[in-house]
Amino acid sequence: MARLILFNKPYGVLSQFTDRGTVSARPTLSQFVDIPGVYPAGRLDRDSEGLLLLTDDGRLQARIADPRFKLPKTYLVQVEGMPDAAALDRLRAGPVLADGPTRPAEVERIADPAPWPRDPPIRVRLAIPDCWLRLTIREGRNRQVRRMTAAVGHPTLRLIRWRIGDWTLADLAPGDWRAA
Structure with missing residues (x-):
């Protein structure tokens, strides 16, 4: 069964689990969500806040993130x-x-x-x-x-x-x- 997590992303947090390519580490999802195998369904900019959905189901992830579905x-x-x-x-x-x-x-x-x-x-x-x-x-x-x-x-x-x-x-x- 697919997992779906609703997360309230704080300001300044990256919508990913790791921060690659910067000298100073920025806050990431890994500091808040410790559930293996889930990934963000879509993005939310670092300077934006609010609802970010995380799932372990690739089809659900695509349905949420893909603009073709007009969610x-x-x-x-x-x-x-x-x-x-x-x-x-x-x-x-x-x-x-x-x-x-x-x-x-x-x-x-x-x-x-x-x-x-x-x-x-x-x-x-x-x-x-x-x-x-x-x-x-x-x-x-x-x-x-x-x-x-x-x-x-x-x-x-x-x-x-x-x-x-x-x-x-x-x-x-x-x-x-x-x-x-």
Whole structure:
């Protein structure tokens, strides 16, 4: 039977079990998950936080990670500024990035979800407000959400993946995991 692990990846942790090619070792999954034979299904950048799925089933891993299956991924995104209706509509339509147009996204402005504290904290500018968005995409290009919000004039300050398909972070604290 396939194993599926839901992990709340902290900020600064690599989405892999080893750190090859750097002089100073960076935190990896091996410091949090000690289960042999599981591998990440997809990626989550080092400077992003939240849900990462790990499995020992190659077919399940491909189904989760491969954009052909259009599995929805929902992010809580803290952005610089206050996106107006036009900016949100551009995100919904799928902005054009350097590598081509994105698929349409679901997006709405939300109240501050009051996530766990981040270390280090985001940069705060007294003269520039920020707000939170809930953004759902069905593809997974490199740094896609960050590039999408920047394309509409609202750079991402903090990015938390909250849901992948039917799996969610729910009550998982950063660095914690549970079997699905």
